[in-house]
Amino acid sequence: MSTDTSDASIDDAPSRAELAARIEDLEESLGATTEDDTKKMSIIATKGTLDMAYPPLILASTAAAFGYDVTVFHTFWGLEILHEERSKDLKLSSVGNPNMPVPNVVAAIPGMDRVTTKMMERRIDDNDTASIAELIETSLDMGVEFQACQMTIELMEYDEDDFYDEVTTGVGAATALQEMADADIQLLV
Amino acid sequence: MSAEFDTAETLDVKGASCPMPVLKTKSATDGLDPGDILEVLATDSGSMSDIDGWASGTGGVELVDQIEDGDVYRHYIRKTE
Numbered sequence A: 001m002s003t004d005t006s007d008a009s010i011d012d013a014p015s016r017a018e019l020a021a022r023i024e025d026l027e028e029s030l031g032a033t034t035e036d037d038t039k040k041m042s043i044i045a046t047k048g049t050l051d052m053a054y055p056p057l058i059l060a061s062t063a064a065a066f067g068y069d070v071t072v073f074h075t076f077w078g079l080e081i082l083h084e085e086r087s088k089d090l091k092l093s094s095v096g097n098p099n100m101p102v103p104n105v106v107a108a109i110p111g112m113d114r115v116t117t118k119m120m121e122r123r124i125d126d127n128d129t130a131s132i133a134e135l136i137e138t139s140l141d142m143g144v145e146f147q148a149c150q151m152t153i154e155l156m157e158y159d160e161d162d163f164y165d166e167v168t169t170g171v172g173a174a175t176a177l178q179e180m181a182d183a184d185i186q187l188l189v
Numbered sequence B: 001m002s003a004e005f006d007t008a009e010t011l012d013v014k015g016a017s018c019p020m021p022v023l024k025t026k027s028a029t030d031g032l033d034p035g036d037i038l039e040v041l042a043t044d045s046g047s048m049s050d051i052d053g054w055a056s057g058t059g060g061v062e063l064v065d066q067i068e069d070g071d072v073y074r075h076y077i078r079k080t081e
Helices: A006-012 A018-035 A050-065 A076-081 A110-128 A132-141 A148-154 A173-182 B020-030 B048-057
Strands: A039-043 A067-075 A145-149 A168-171 A185-188 B009-013 B039-041 B061-069 B074-080
Touching: A006 A185, A039 A050, A039 A173, A050 A067, A050 A110, A050 A132, A050 B020, A050 B074, A067 A076, A067 A173, A076 A145, A076 A148, A110 B020, A132 A145, A132 B020, A145 A148, A145 A173, A145 B020, A148 A168, B009 B020, B020 B039, B020 B048, B039 B048, B048 B061, B048 B074
Parallel strands: A039 A067, A039 A185, A067 A145, A145 A168, B009 B039
Antiparallel strands: B039 B074, B061 B074
């Protein structure tokens, strides 16, 4: 449409009213894109030991306190955290953990996990650190969405009723991926 | 030490450790009216950085002051909207 001659471009120049309408359109579309400025966080929780249950729950509840929309997708051993009964009895393994106060050769003795777990539980209690159950309940109160991977539920032969009531089941990798694509922060724990 | 602020409510989270001071502070501010100031008493030394970070990263609240008072960290947060 436009030509290189300056006269013609003046003729083709949009009118004031056209420009005003265009600005209005642009402002409208800008408004639509910035309307939802709520930040989102998506965490994939794959571990079910006592120590590894903490990071996703602490980050999820804290992000919710910031006003973020938070989704935690639990898969494989991460499901233990959402299992109402098993979440209260998560274990700590001292085997292969050089930070534990027992050498591997001792750590491998049957019953040692129970001992190290008790030790850790006592410390958590003495330090007034929140329990896993407390963090789950607080997170739920603050609107965190916990999702349980359907494939792993079936693999572990769990029943949907085994999980906390508010847990979303019947979701898979595509759901998790979609949440991650929409999120400002994505973490795999 | 008495606060120089007119606080609407005091939240005592002494003894609690991360992340509970922030989570309980958030819940306590939910119940406030705009303009109200919440006083938070904590013994978690991480609360100085954490409550500051939470307040600056969260809409509707602002950190007014933080005072180290012996073993207790006092935080003052105003609800803005």
